[in-house]
Amino acid sequence: MKFSFIEKNINDIEADFEIILVIDKNLDHKFIKDKDSFEFLNFDGSGTLILTEKKRVYVGIKNSEADSIRKAINSAYSAIKSYKIRSVKIASYAHCDCPVLPTQSIVEGFILGSYEFDKYKSTKQTCTLEEIKISNENYFEDKKIDAKMAEVAIKHGEIMANATNFAKDKINETPEIYTPLKMAQDAQSVAKENSKIECKIFDEEFLKKENMNAFLAVNRSSALPPRLIHLSYKPTNATKKIVFVGKGLTYDCGGLSLKPSDYMLTMKSDKSGAICAMSIIKAAAELELPFEIHSILGATENMIGGDSFKPDDVLIARNGVSIEVRNTDAEGRLVLADCLSYAQDLNPDLLIDMATLTGACVVGLGQYSIGIMGNNSELMSEFKEKGKKSGELSTILEFNDYLRETIKSKIADIANISSSRYGGAITAGIFLDHFIKDENKDKWIHLDIAGPSYSESAWGYNQAGATGASIRMILYFLRMSAMQNCSHGERK
Numbered sequence: 001m002k003f004s005f006i007e008k009n010i011n012d013i014e015a016d017f018e019i020i021l022v023i024d025k026n027l028d029h030k031f032i033k034d035k036d037s038f039e040f041l042n043f044d045g046s047g048t049l050i051l052t053e054k055k056r057v058y059v060g061i062k063n064s065e066a067d068s069i070r071k072a073i074n075s076a077y078s079a080i081k082s083y084k085i086r087s088v089k090i091a092s093y094a095h096c097d098c099p100v101l102p103t104q105s106i107v108e109g110f111i112l113g114s115y116e117f118d119k120y121k122s123t124k125q126t127c128t129l130e131e132i133k134i135s136n137e138n139y140f141e142d143k144k145i146d147a148k149m150a151e152v153a154i155k156h157g158e159i160m161a162n163a164t165n166f167a168k169d170k171i172n173e174t175p176e177i178y179t180p181l182k183m184a185q186d187a188q189s190v191a192k193e194n195s196k197i198e199c200k201i202f203d204e205e206f207l208k209k210e211n212m213n214a215f216l217a218v219n220r221s222s223a224l225p226p227r228l229i230h231l232s233y234k235p236t237n238a239t240k241k242i243v244f245v246g247k248g249l250t251y252d253c254g255g256l257s258l259k260p261s262d263y264m265l266t267m268k269s270d271k272s273g274a275i276c277a278m279s280i281i282k283a284a285a286e287l288e289l290p291f292e293i294h295s296i297l298g299a300t301e302n303m304i305g306g307d308s309f310k311p312d313d314v315l316i317a318r319n320g321v322s323i324e325v326r327n328t329d330a331e332g333r334l335v336l337a338d339c340l341s342y343a344q345d346l347n348p349d350l351l352i353d354m355a356t357l358t359g360a361c362v363v364g365l366g367q368y369s370i371g372i373m374g375n376n377s378e379l380m381s382e383f384k385e386k387g388k389k390s391g392e393l394s395t396i397l398e399f400n401d402y403l404r405e406t407i408k409s410k411i412a413d414i415a416n417i418s419s420s421r422y423g424g425a426i427t428a429g430i431f432l433d434h435f436i437k438d439e440n441k442d443k444w445i446h447l448d449i450a451g452p453s454y455s456e457s458a459w460g461y462n463q464a465g466a467t468g469a470s471i472r473m474i475l476y477f478l479r480m481s482a483m484q485n486c487s488h489g490e491r492k
């Protein structure tokens, strides 16, 4: 899909179809050309109306917020995707001090909404749409977007949405194909395609040498070797060092604490955190963000076999903390424990881990929200606020000392599961906190993406399957942090 910004009124642009957004049922706006037929067609400015003869599609939205625009574009795309259309045109909807966002949202809506994982389908749906023409004529007459801003909006929208679709392709890939070695190959390709990114791959011998015994225990019964993947991007004059850590379980059957079949299905998506870390560094380098960024990916399967690690085992992690294994299905935190320890040797200014860590997070927040945890309330709120315009949903979950008590162990420093059946997302976060050094406590954020990372049915502009959850939220956060003075303030 090619996006172009054209400095002509919408009516003067040639295209096979036009998309018109109807905001807050305002049918009197000058962009609306078919008001006379609306009553007959029962269109009151909400929902989608496609006028095939006129080659126009109207989509009603409550307001002009970024996520309303993304959803509207997704609806318009779904309505016209089967037509033999090569180009569409749409006006601008710029409306704030930083007018880049609405245009970026149009681009994101198209790229995210048109994603399909059809590799294994014998018949593939082909869409002929190639070109999206965005007019500089603006819906709000008192605001406008110039060509320079539009260029930035298009470029950023493309980078962020393409990074998300890149992740979806990897996460949707089957566990037979997508192994820890495949993840390592993909990381190497990311580095090969962008000279600003470096990639180091570490094997089992390295993990042994580094005493990453918690990570190794999870891998033990897998027929496939583990990999620790370290990607880095170091621009000159970087203002901050940010380290991402991702849970990369290419399959999680639960180990000896075997998952029931219904719960095992979809566990190819347990690698989402690591794939997000890979996609984020790829996009950050393309955006040329002024931060030194590292992505540490812990890649392994959690399988079952004669040499499985066992409930009752005690593991000594890289940082010396002893862990009583009480459930082998709480494996992500074991891999992360060692990866977080490794990551802190880099002395980050900010440390963020992403993991499909707990079913409890999905039960607590619903399947659409990311759980944000950590010790620094201010940092968590800042992250949530700056990431919000991505449209990704999140909820801050606070740690407390009573829950901290529940992962105490009688024979080791901590147990890998809580003694209580409640608060499982938070107790997993508290477990990880045991691997964060005192000097980094306030610099760390844990994101539990178990809910939104993979869905068995489509929602918003997400298709069924992988969503790339957390990628855009983090990229919006990084972008906002890089240009503090642009508020992205929005009018409702």
Ligand code: BES
Residues within 6 Å of the ligand: 252, 270, 327, 329, 330, 331, 332, 356, 357, 358, 359, 360, 362, 417, 418, 424, 450, 451
């Ligand atoms: N990978 C799962 C968590 C998960 C569940 C991700 C649902 C996505 C959707 C994780 O390794 C796991 O199995 N966690 C256990 C922890 C429990 C044993 C304390 C869980 O949530 O049941």
Ligand code: ZN
Residues within 6 Å of the ligand: 252, 254, 302, 328, 329, 330, 331, 332
């Ligand atoms: Zn598990």
Ligand code: ZN
Residues within 6 Å of the ligand: 249, 252, 270, 329, 331, 332, 356, 357
């Ligand atoms: Zn898992």
